[in-house]
Amino acid sequence: MPRTLAALVIALVLVAPLFPFAAAAQTPATSLEKMAAAIGASDVRSIEIAGNGTIFAIGQNATPTTPWPRFNLKSFTRSVNYETASLRDDLVRTQALDPPRGGSQQPIRGEQRQIFAVSGDHAWNVVGEVNNPVPVALAERQIQIWITPHGLVKAAMARKATVRGRTITFDEPGRYRVKASVDVHNLPAMVEAVVPHPVLGDVAVEVHYLDYKEFGGVKFPTKIRQSAGGFPILDLAVTDVRPNGAVDIQVPDNVRSTPEPYVRVTAQMVADGVWFLSGGTHNSALIEMKDHLILVESPINDQRALAVLAEVKNLVPNKPIRYLVNSHHHFDHAGGVRAAAGEGITVITHEINRAFLERAISARASIQPDHLAKSGRTAKVEGVRDRRVLTDGTRTVEIRHIAGNLHHDGLIMVYLPKEKMIIEADAFTPPPPNAPPPAVANPFSVNLAENLKTQSLDVEQVLPLHGRIVPVAELHRAIGH
Ligand SMILES: [Zn+2]
Numbered sequence: 001m002p003r004t005l006a007a008l009v010i011a012l013v014l015v016a017p018l019f020p021f022a023a024a025a026q027t028p029a030t031s032l033e034k035m036a037a038a039i040g041a042s043d044v045r046s047i048e049i050a051g052n053g054t055i056f057a058i059g060q061n062a063t064p065t066t067p068w069p070r071f072n073l074k075s076f077t078r079s080v081n082y083e084t085a086s087l088r089d090d091l092v093r094t095q096a097l098d099p100p101r102g103g104s105q106q107p108i109r110g111e112q113r114q115i116f117a118v119s120g121d122h123a124w125n126v127v128g129e130v131n132n133p134v135p136v137a138l139a140e141r142q143i144q145i146w147i148t149p150h151g152l153v154k155a156a157m158a159r160k161a162t163v164r165g166r167t168i169t170f171d172e173p174g175r176y177r178v179k180a181s182v183d184v185h186n187l188p189a190m191v192e193a194v195v196p197h198p199v200l201g202d203v204a205v206e207v208h209y210l211d212y213k214e215f216g217g218v219k220f221p222t223k224i225r226q227s228a229g230g231f232p233i234l235d236l237a238v239t240d241v242r243p244n245g246a247v248d249i250q251v252p253d254n255v256r257s258t259p260e261p262y263v264r265v266t267a268q269m270v271a272d273g274v275w276f277l278s279g280g281t282h283n284s285a286l287i288e289m290k291d292h293l294i295l296v297e298s299p300i301n302d303q304r305a306l307a308v309l310a311e312v313k314n315l316v317p318n319k320p321i322r323y324l325v326n327s328h329h330h331f332d333h334a335g336g337v338r339a340a341a342g343e344g345i346t347v348i349t350h351e352i353n354r355a356f357l358e359r360a361i362s363a364r365a366s367i368q369p370d371h372l373a374k375s376g377r378t379a380k381v382e383g384v385r386d387r388r389v390l391t392d393g394t395r396t397v398e399i400r401h402i403a404g405n406l407h408h409d410g411l412i413m414v415y416l417p418k419e420k421m422i423i424e425a426d427a428f429t430p431p432p433p434n435a436p437p438p439a440v441a442n443p444f445s446v447n448l449a450e451n452l453k454t455q456s457l458d459v460e461q462v463l464p465l466h467g468r469i470v471p472v473a474e475l476h477r478a479i480g481h
Contacts (some may be wrong), residue, residue, distance in 0.1 A: 030166050030182045032157050038186035040218045041153035046081045046247040049220065050240040055093055056233045057104030059199065059331025063409045064356035067231040069102035071095065074111060076236060079247045080145055082154055086119035086249035087145045100406055100443065103330050103426060109440065117249060118142055124255045131252035132281075133261045136301045136335065139195045139368075140205070140228075143176050147191045147207055149220060152180055174368055187212050187219060194367060198301035198335035201363030201373075203229050215241035262304035265311040268469075271419040273395065275315060276463055277308055282332060283465045284308050285414070285423045286315065290392040292322035295345070296414050296423050297465050298336030302370045305336025309343065321345050323390070325399060327425035327465060328408040329353040337361065341379035342372035350401060351383030352410030384412060402427050402451050407444040415457055422457065424448065425465035428475050433468075441479040449479055 036042055052075055056068035071093040079088045092111050100106035115126035118141035125132045146155040155161075155178070161170035171177040176195045183189040190208050197203040205228045209221035220241040226234040266279040273288035282299035293316055298305045312321060324340040326349040327333050334357065337347055341361045349357055358381045365373040390397040398415040405411045405427055413424040427448035431438070452459055452472075459472045 029163065030168070030186050031163055032153065032161060032168070034186040035153050035168075035182060035188070036157065038219065039149055039153055039188070040243075041150050041157075044150045044218055044243045045083050046079070046244055047148065047150060047218075047220075048077065048079045048242045048245050048247060049238055050075070050077045051224075051236045051238040052076060053234070053236040054096070054232075055091065055235075056231065057102070058228050058231075058233050059329075059334075060103035061231075062102040062406065063352055064329045066101075068229075068233060069097060069104060069106065071104070071108070073234075073236070078144075078148075079245075079249065080148055080151065081247040081249055082145070082151060084119060084249065085142070085145060086117070086247070087141060088115065088117045088247075088249050090115050103332075103407060106407070107443065116141065118145070119249050119251050122251045122255050122259070124252060131255050133255045133258050135259070135261070135303075136198065136332075139175065139197070143193045143195050143205060146176070147178070147193050147205070149188045149209060150218070152178070152188050152191055156180070176367065185212070187221075196365060196368035196370070197229075197331075198338065198370070199329075199331045199360050200229055201338070201360070201365035201370075202367055205233075216243050218243045260303065262300055263307040265307050267311055267315055270461070270463065270469065271416070271421065274416065274419060274421070276469060277311060278468075280304065281466065283463070283467075285463055285465075286312055287395070287397055287414075287416070288316055288319065289322075289390075289395060289397075291319060293319050294323045294325060294390065294397060295321050295340070296325045297327055297333060297425065298324050298340045299333050299465070300335040302336065302339045305339030306371060308336065309339070323348050325349075325412070325414055326353065326357065327413070328411045329356050330408065330426070333425055333465065334360065338365075338370055338372040342370075342375035342377055344377050344379055346379055347381045348384060348388070348399060349381065350410030350412050351385050354381050354383035357381045400451075400455060400457075402448060403454075405444055405447045405451075413448075413451075415459070417458065420458055420460040421463055422452070422459050422461075422472075423463040423465065428462060428478065429464055429466040430462070430468055430470045430474055431478065437478050437480060445475060446479050449475055449481065 053073045055071050055073040058068050074092040076091045092113050095108040123134050123138040123141050145151050156170050159170040161168045166182045169179045176193050178193045180191040181189050193205045194202050208225045210223040212219045212221050222238045224236040264279040268276045270276050275286040277284040285296040287294040324345045324347050384399050386401050388399045402411040407426050413422050415422050428445040
């Protein structure tokens with residue numbers, strides 16, 4: 001008996017390191033003070049980092065189950081001012097996938113510079129001389145400030161984080177939840193944040209910090225790996241870090257004076273019972289049937305979707321919206337699907353997107369409950385393969401697959417045979433009026449023209465879900481036909 005007991009004790013000692021709680025008991029617990037001292041958090045008011053690597057475009061994959069499309073990240077600088085809660089990313093990316101697969105302005109010709117900024121509760125993109133407000137990106141940019149190694153420690157202290165062993169947790173109600181683990185040197189090793197997302201509800205953003213080195217008196221990781229929604233979004237080799245430089249990120253006047261750019265909806269009747277709903281970066285279309293309505297596309301987010309739904313009610317007060325046609329699952333086009341589901345509207349999409357949108361509709365939105373979460377409703381998602389015809393005896397609406405399009409495997413368009421119109425997203429975005437045709441034809445547009453031909457569609461006008469209505473001749477001109 002004593003021998004058995006001794007064996008048991010030895011066995012327990014041997015297996016103890018396999019259990020995390022036992023391992024934590026051996027390594028002294030961290031504390032916010034130890035973390036702040038290790039990384040120099042209280043002395044760091046701003047930080048600028050430079051590097052290169054690989055970047056991915058979240059929500060722009062060619063099918064809902066493949067990873068986010070990848071781009072070469074030739075240069076990347078991130079500037080953060082913790083005192084003003086501001087961040088600015090300035091990057092140069094190039095096309096990595098050949099042939100192009102997915103969205104995010106593929107195919108990129110040569111180098112493309114992108115500037116993304118956030119300060120306080122304003123988020124914007126800088127394109128040349130123009131500052132475009134992008135409130136839809138606010139949550140994902142704000143969290144980037146507070147999951148940097150120094151930002152993490154600052155936020156943990158400000159929000160009185162709970163420390164258990166080497167794990168810290170804290171949250172900011174309505175904005176994020178954070179759980180982080182700390183290495184034996186009390187430096188942040190892994191951070192998992194949960195933030196609100198228009199398509200995914202609560203979305204997890206995970207970052208791993210590796211190979212810390214000393215830069216100008218502060219420690220900073222030289223490898224950063226991030227994922228979001230289950231796939232990589234950034235793989236960065238850090239080459240330079242500068243603490244406490246002058247980082248002055250000011251909200252541009254036009255961004256400050258346009259806090260809600262998504263609420264403006266302009267309705268234009270383009271045929272009897274057909275409206276084009278524009279006013280921002282993404283359009284929708286409305287089709288009136290005998291006793292119901294069909295909405296084509298509910299993009300961006302709750303705010304845009306609710307503004308579009310309100311305009312629909314205004315245009316046709318006495319008929320319910322029975323269907324929402326979703327062109328494809330890309331997050332900028334599917335950002336208002338949850339809001340439509342909150343109205344009980346049946347969603348029609350390509351079969352490839354069906355399971356994804358079903359999951360999106362049933363996802364929890366606990367950080368910032370949206371229209372769907374508050375409604376307590378749900379909605380059906382119906383999949384289309386090649387073609388589905390909706391008719392009420394007088395009007396025919398054809399939903400058709402844009403087959404073989406490298407932008408997205410499950411891209412659908414709406415064809416109105418009587419009106420000789422198509423409504424499409426991302427296969428063809430008309431250039432500004434009188435712009436010369438591109439030197440190299442966009443392969444997605446070439447594919448759309450092929451589909452119009454092979455499917456024998458009689459089209460006079462294109463209602464694009466980005467940009468202005470154009471005669472179909474503009475599509476042919478853009479591809480050099
Ligand atoms: Zn797209």
